[in-house]
Amino acid sequence: xxxxxxxxxxxxxxxxxxxxxxxxxxxxxxxxxxxxxxxxxxxxxxxxxxxxxxxxxxxxxxxxxxxxxxxxxxxxxxxxxxxxxxxxxxxxxxxxxxxxxxxxxxxxxxxxxxxxxxxxxxxxxxxxxxxxxxxxxxxxxxxxxxxxxxxxxxxxxxxxxxxxxxxxxxxxxxxxxxxxxxxxxxxxxxxxxxxxxxxxxxxxxxxxxxxxxxxxxxxxxxxxxxxxxxxxxxxxxxxxxxxxxxxxxxxxxxxxxxxxxxxxxxxxxxxxxxxxxxxxxxxxxxxxxxxxxxxxxxxxxxxxxxxxxxxxxxxxxxxxxxxxxx
Numbered sequence: 001x002x003x004x005x006x007x008x009x010x011x012x013x014x015x016x017x018x019x020x021x022x023x024x025x026x027x028x029x030x031x032x033x034x035x036x037x038x039x040x041x042x043x044x045x046x047x048x049x050x051x052x053x054x055x056x057x058x059x060x061x062x063x064x065x066x067x068x069x070x071x072x073x074x075x076x077x078x079x080x081x082x083x084x085x086x087x088x089x090x091x092x093x094x095x096x097x098x099x100x101x102x103x104x105x106x107x108x109x110x111x112x113x114x115x116x117x118x119x120x121x122x123x124x125x126x127x128x129x130x131x132x133x134x135x136x137x138x139x140x141x142x143x144x145x146x147x148x149x150x151x152x153x154x155x156x157x158x159x160x161x162x163x164x165x166x167x168x169x170x171x172x173x174x175x176x177x178x179x180x181x182x183x184x185x186x187x188x189x190x191x192x193x194x195x196x197x198x199x200x201x202x203x204x205x206x207x208x209x210x211x212x213x214x215x216x217x218x219x220x221x222x223x224x225x226x227x228x229x230x231x232x233x234x235x236x237x238x239x240x241x242x243x244x245x246x247x248x249x250x251x252x253x254x255x256x257x258x259x260x261x262x263x264x265x266x267x268x269x270x271x272x273x274x275x276x277x278x279x280x281x282x283x284x285x286x287x288x289x290x291x292x293x294x295x296x297x298x299x300x301x302x303x304x305x306x307x308x309x310x311x312x313x314x315x316x317x318x319x320x321x322x323x324x325x326x
Contacts, residue, residue, distance in 0.1 A: 122153035224300035227293035228257040236261030260317040
């Protein structure tokens with residue numbers, strides 16, 4: 001049993017014990033209210049029986065006892081309601097906190113499993129390719145194919161490490177964004193050309209307007225766009241195209257990456273930007289990933305005072321768009 005699974009089981013056990021205690025406290029509170037109310041009625045009844053009916057103050061005394069009974073009942077209801085409200089509020093707060101912790105623990109566990117696979121795969125492929133080049137005499141075409149595959153896996157490993165380092169720096173507040181005037185058109189074109197070289201079997205279309213400039217961090221913007229393109233390639237079929245659009249209209253700059261994959265359910269559209277989150281559809285489960293790409297892209301957009309939107313693509317798939325404010 002791993003430490004993560006042990007921690008999760010322990011949290012679940014604490015969660016169950018807590019709810020048992022909570023139910024016991026609520027039942028005890030209700031019993032306390034019923035018992036006190038019954039005792040109050042019995043006391044008033046006893047005092048009423050002690051009164052003499054022929055006494056001139058009999059009716060005034062009855063009214064006073066009735067008023068006292070009502071005041072006591074209202075007091076018990078008020079105190080019980082306040083206690084119940086405090087208990088339920090605390091229960092809701094603790095429930096949300098524990099639930100968040102359970103979800104976070106599960107996401108971290110999934111992330112560790114995914115990152116282990118993501119690290120081992122390119123390392124294993126690179127090692128195998130290099131050993132093949134070392135031990136066998138291959139013709140130039142085969143050598144170039146193996147070298148290209150090795151470079152592709154190395155780039156994948158490099159991108160993964162960059163995402164992990166950047167996520168760590170952002171969480172710790174240790175990354176200082178640099179602002180400079182960047183030709184976003186050239187940057188987008190370079191990113192697309194890089195993916196065309198890395199994935200020659202994929203069709204990547206582009207519609208990039210010339211000479212669109214923004215103020216920002218070149219490395220972060222490049223990483224954000226690379227994450228979107230990589231995400232589109234990863235979650236769409238090989239025979240479908242991926243499109244990258246960069247447009248400027250009415251002083252607004254929009255950078256879009258579209259695919260024709262399975263798409264994302266409406267209920268999950270906001271969750272995909274959460275750290276470590278991966279959608280639960282079949283297409284996603286079969287794809288590689290760590291759940292950091294879209295999280296970092298949203299953070300990068302926020303660093304540049306931009307917003308990232310997720311819409312359905314037509315006829316199908318996803319359309320991720322970053323809108324820059326000028």
